[in-house]
Amino acid sequence: MTDGQEKAIIVSDLRRVYHTSKGILRKTRQAVEAVKGISFDVEFGELFGLVGPNGAGKTTTIKMLTTLLTPTSGAAKVLGFDIVEDVVEIRRRIGIIFGGERGLYYRVSGRENLRYFADLYGVPLSKREKRIAQLLDMVGLSDRADSKVEEYSRGMKQRLHIAKGLINDPQLVFMDEPTIGLDPQAARDTRAMIKQLVEKGKTILLTTHYMFEADELCRRIGVISNGEIVALDTPAGLKRFVKDITVIEVEAFGIVDADILNLRRRSEVKSVSANLEGERQTMRIQTPKGSEFIPEVTKLLSAAKIFDIRTKEPTLEDAYLRLVS
Amino acid sequence: MSLLHFFADPQWIIPNIIAPFVFTIVALVLFGNVSTSVALYAVLGGGMMGMWGNTLYGSGFALAFDRWNGTIEYVLATPSRLVWIIAGRSASNAVLGLVNALAIVLVVVIGYGTLFVVANPVLFILALIVTLVSLSALGVIFCSAFLLSRSAQVMTNGLEMPIYVATGSMFPIALLPFWSHPISLSLGPTWGIDAMRYASDAAYSGLGFGYWTDLLVVAASTAIYMAIGFWLFVVVEKKVRRDASLTEY
Amino acid sequence: MALTLADWPPYRIFWSSAKFAFKALFSWLRPPMWLTQLLVLPLFQMAFFVYLSRFVNPSGAAVAFIAVGNALQVASFSSIFAVCNLTSEEKWQGTLTSLIVTPANRFPLFLGRAMFQILNSMATVIVGLFYASNVFGVDMSQTDFFALAVVILVTSAAMTGFGLMLGSVGLFLRTAMIIANIFLFIGLLICGVNFPVTDLPTWLQPFSYAIPMTYGTMAARAAVQGSSTIELGPIILQELGAGAASILVGYLLFLGFEALARRRGAFEEF
Numbered sequence: 082m083t084d085g086q087e088k089a090i091i092v093s094d095l096r097r098v099y100h101t102s103k104g105i106l107r108k109t110r111q112a113v114e115a116v117k118g119i120s121f122d123v124e125f126g127e128l129f130g131l132v133g134p135n136g137a138g139k140t141t142t143i144k145m146l147t148t149l150l151t152p153t154s155g156a157a158k159v160l161g162f163d164i165v166e167d168v169v170e171i172r173r174r175i176g177i178i179f180g181g182e183r184g185l186y187y188r189v190s191g192r193e194n195l196r197y198f199a200d201l202y203g204v205p206l207s208k209r210e211k212r213i214a215q216l217l218d219m220v221g222l223s224d225r226a227d228s229k230v231e232e233y234s235r236g237m238k239q240r241l242h243i244a245k246g247l248i249n250d251p252q253l254v255f256m257d258e259p260t261i262g263l264d265p266q267a268a269r270d271t272r273a274m275i276k277q278l279v280e281k282g283k284t285i286l287l288t289t290h291y292m293f294e295a296d297e298l299c300r301r302i303g304v305i306s307n308g309e310i311v312a313l314d315t316p317a318g319l320k321r322f323v324k325d326i327t328v329i330e331v332e333a334f335g336i337v338d339a340d341i342l343n344l345r346r347r348s349e350v351k352s353v354s355a356n357l358e359g360e361r362q363t364m365r366i367q368t369p370k371g372s373e374f375i376p377e378v379t380k381l382l383s384a385a386k387i388f389d390i391r392t393k394e395p396t397l398e399d400a401y402l403r404l405v406s
Numbered sequence: 407m408s409l410l411h412f413f414a415d416p417q418w419i420i421p422n423i424i425a426p427f428v429f430t431i432v433a434l435v436l437f438g439n440v441s442t443s444v445a446l447y448a449v450l451g452g453g454m455m456g457m458w459g460n461t462l463y464g465s466g467f468a469l470a471f472d473r474w475n476g477t478i479e480y481v482l483a484t485p486s487r488l489v490w491i492i493a494g495r496s497a498s499n500a501v502l503g504l505v506n507a508l509a510i511v512l513v514v515v516i517g518y519g520t521l522f523v524v525a526n527p528v529l530f531i532l533a534l535i536v537t538l539v540s541l542s543a544l545g546v547i548f549c550s551a552f553l554l555s556r557s558a559q560v561m562t563n564g565l566e567m568p569i570y571v572a573t574g575s576m577f578p579i580a581l582l583p584f585w586s587h588p589i590s591l592s593l594g595p596t597w598g599i600d601a602m603r604y605a606s607d608a609a610y611s612g613l614g615f616g617y618w619t620d621l622l623v624v625a626a627s628t629a630i631y632m633a634i635g636f637w638l639f640v641v642v643e644k645k646v647r648r649d650a651s652l653t654e655y
Numbered sequence: 656m657a658l659t660l661a662d663w664p665p666y667r668i669f670w671s672s673a674k675f676a677f678k679a680l681f682s683w684l685r686p687p688m689w690l691t692q693l694l695v696l697p698l699f700q701m702a703f704f705v706y707l708s709r710f711v712n713p714s715g716a717a718v719a720f721i722a723v724g725n726a727l728q729v730a731s732f733s734s735i736f737a738v739c740n741l742t743s744e745e746k747w748q749g750t751l752t753s754l755i756v757t758p759a760n761r762f763p764l765f766l767g768r769a770m771f772q773i774l775n776s777m778a779t780v781i782v783g784l785f786y787a788s789n790v791f792g793v794d795m796s797q798t799d800f801f802a803l804a805v806v807i808l809v810t811s812a813a814m815t816g817f818g819l820m821l822g823s824v825g826l827f828l829r830t831a832m833i834i835a836n837i838f839l840f841i842g843l844l845i846c847g848v849n850f851p852v853t854d855l856p857t858w859l860q861p862f863s864y865a866i867p868m869t870y871g872t873m874a875a876r877a878a879v880q881g882s883s884t885i886e887l888g889p890i891i892l893q894e895l896g897a898g899a900a901s902i903l904v905g906y907l908l909f910l911g912f913e914a915l916a917r918r919r920g921a922f923e924e925f
Contacts, residue, residue: 200668432843568699
């Protein structure tokens with residue numbers, strides 16, 4: 082076994098800078114460092130999660146590892162192959178499942194999509210139809226396989242994406258936000274499928290910004306913020322970041338941005354996150370003070386109408402918020 | 407707003423600049439060393455083609471763009487009548503066409519060194535504006551067809567050339583087969599081009615009806631086009647609301 | 656186990672792409688639309704230049720030259736315009752990324768997609784020649800039809816290769832459509848379609864000879880007037896050469912532009 086093959090993915094100090102130019106007459110060039118030198122490993126058979134806010138660098142990282150983007154500096158090995166030098170070898174062996182609606186040919190059927198990609202991946206002709214049938218069965222599209230993809234619902238398209246990503250029976254599968262935009266049932270089915278794949282021995286690298294999803298699925302999680310990995314551990318390990326705090330959860334109406342700022346100024350408050358849309362606003366305040374702090378909160382939010390206020394155990398989401406803010 | 411889209415998607419403008427431009431140069435090469443009054447045909451024709459292209463392409467593509475984006479539902483839902491929105495778009499496209507036409511004329515004049523002298527600038531500009539309005543009105547009619555059909559883009563490709571031929575943009579329609587003359591004469595722009603030639607060249611005889619008759623016919627045709635356009639849009643709007651057939655692409 | 660042609664990856668990719676393009680195209684292109692493009696466009700383009708020529712030269716001496724030239728040139732709509740836009744179409748659709756991440760060689764992939772356009776080109780030219788003879792009175796009594804058929808085939812194939820080369824830009828930039836439009840019409844000017852290449856300024860002529868169509872128009876005219884395939888051999892070979900050169904350059908450009916796109920992350924920009 083050659084060096085680098087003990088792990089499915091080895092990332093060493095990967096960096097990616099984007100150059101953008103603005104303006105029509107006089108172009109000003111800007112360099113944006115999307116990924117600032119990250120390193121991590123993924124073991125065989127592991128379900129590894131890469132989480133972070135939008136724009137943190139998750140998609141850029143995945144694009145580099147799936148050969149869609151060359152890094153500015155640094156190196157990475159996927160299944161033992163270099164992401165810059167051995168592009169074709171990598172492409173042959175990995176599967177890619179990007180969420181969203183694009184990436185499928187709408188004007189032909191699901192089956193024809195799979196057939197075409199099977200041809201492009203060089204799936205042996207003798208195995209092709211059988212594998213397509215198996216995949217369609219696995220994702221539950223067997224009865225709609227021969228309808229045009231433009232007629233599929235969002236959930237069905239996502240399922241076809243999964244089938245397409247597995248068409249070459251890859252050892253390693255990359256998934257970029259696989260449940261985004263799906264209704265709860267479809268999302269749950271997708272997660273079940275992902276778990277099945279791991280049970281079959283596949284290695285999966287998944288990006289998501291749903292923390293509960295990462296908590297449920299991943300063996301280890303890398304938290305990316307602003308292009309850097311700020312933490313890498315199992316979900317349990319990450320929760321230890323916040324073991325010293327309690328979360329005060331508030332449900333109210335009438336909270337304004339100024340209230341959030343006021344709370345953040347308090348030294349006892351580690352972080353505040355809020356959803357101020359709609360009639361039932363929610364707020365999560367992380368503080369080591371626990372329930373003693375509730376009267377303070379009530380005072381600070383006196384202008385609002387509070388429906389409910391209670392303490393909760395910190396979740397992975399709280400750890401994440403601590404890490405990225 | 408659609409102008410912004412237009413500029414954001416520069417690819418849509420290009421065919422309308424390139425095709426008339428190339429056609430004009432080919433015409434000039436074919437004309438060779440003939441007098442400038444004949445060269446007038448080429449340059450004027452080229453400009454006309456530039457204008458027409460924008461009017462037709464603008465509406466067609468703007469619509470196709472809208473349909474692709476799904477924004478056409480929003481356009482339909484606005485209180486102001488669809489007609490005025492499309493009319494506004496056609497007008498702005500016509501102006502774009504004018505700019506395009508001027509660009510072509512300028513480039514050809516500079517590149518080829520032929521000087522394009524207009525005998526009566528005022529009448530010329532008047533004819534130009536009237537023709538422009540007529541073109542816009544025609545554009546409005548075609549818009550409604552595109553609203554119903556999935557194949558807006560293919561249609562626009564198909565209409566360009568027939569119009570260039572039928573309106574006699576670069577040669578007298580007398581050369582065309584006699585049975586096609588009624589078709590040519592039913593198109594407003596045919597008379598408009600004729601009027602512009604009258605205004606440019608004192609020796610021009612053209613269709614033989616004189617400048618002012620030409621203008622009258624253009625104006626009349628514009629009125630007819632607008633009437634048809636209005637009516638068609640009402641029909642389309644009703645049908646669309648009934649069938650909800652628009653966003654299916 | 657016997658190895659068939661289908662096991663050779665580039666062939667499989669090519670053939671699969673060709674079938675796929677055909678299926679995808681006809682799932683939305685209704686016959687009336689396609690027929691309109693096939694039948695209407697050539698007629699009016701030819702009419703425009705024929706009447707223009709009659710205006711300049713009332714004797715009608717140049718009509719045959721122009722009619723046959725345009726009959727060939729209309730192939731550009733398929734071989735240049737449609738083919739050049741293949742790559743940007745994929746980008747616009749959002750499927751380019753899906754293709755790039757496969758190990759499939761891009762050139763046979765897009766070449767396969769372009770196959771239908773070769774057929775389309777040939778059909779358009781045949782329709783054009785039909786108009787030339789039946790509507791515009793070009794005398795085809797001396798025509799060597801076999802030679803003409805060879806010219807049509809070679810021109811369609813070579814121009815499709817040319818179009819593919821132009822289309823490689825679409826992997827990296829958004830300007831493929833602009834280029835498609837430029838080359839769609841530029842043929843009218845520099846490929847000896849409406850007047851001989853020798854009428855052009857000398858500095859422009861080398862460009863004409865880089866485009867396969869230039870040889871095609873010359874050969875087609877000669878075939879219409881009765882030259883045989885053997886007599887046309889040299890020109891046809893030159894056209895094949897120009898076509899092969901475009902294919903070679905195209906292959907390199909595909910590799911180059913893809914590498915550029917990977918460096919810039921440009922696969923999804925449209």
